[in-house]
Amino acid sequence: MNSPIHNTSPTARPIAALDTASACWLKTLDQLERTTVADPVIRVLQRGIRSLPLGAARDLLRGRPLGHPVHPVLVQVPIGCWLSASVLDFVPGAHHATSVLTAVGLAGVAPAAVAGWADWADLPPEQARVGLVHAASNVAAVACYTASLAARLRGRSARGRVWALGGMAAVAVSGALGGHVAYRQAVGAHAAP
Secondary structure, X not given: OOOOOOOOOOOHHHHHHHHHHHHHHHHHHHHHHHOOOOHHXXXXXXXXXXHOOOOHHHHHHHOOOOOOOOHHHHOHHHHHHHHHHHHHOOOOOOHHHXXXXXXXXXXXXXXXXXXXXXXXXXXXHHHHHHHHHHHHHHHHHHHHHXXXXXXXXXXXXXXXXXXXXXHHHHHHHHHHHHHHHHHHHHHHHHHOO
């Protein structure tokens, strides 16, 4: 009988690879949470965002009327549009639809980003560090989808698809980082005495 450590069955290999990737990802997140290099910039940005005279709009951006943050709700527009465009990239004759979905996704970025920054301004240092990388990943995604839309509008659909794949990869990283921040927030809130 094979022990779990020495199991070389075909089904055990993908699980072991997933465990290794997960451990690497969690180690990277732990290092990111502990890295203080960007802390001076984070403190300045957080103070600046908190000092904006938003009035009641701050509560709206933070989702207080809903009872939960509004940022995760708003990100569904760009993510949904871009994922749908990626699916339609494999459907013959859907060039116009992919361009429209890419553009609508780009239009949905601003409200999601503003709500995200409003939430981020009040995060503790560990979460703010991960949140800053989350924002950088979003910038990369927006840059890729902007290039994708530009290529599509010029009739270069193959190039548009390549840029969209890069954008989707950045969205996946960003989503994983954002999920980590949200999970840490939830765990921290429940762990408090």
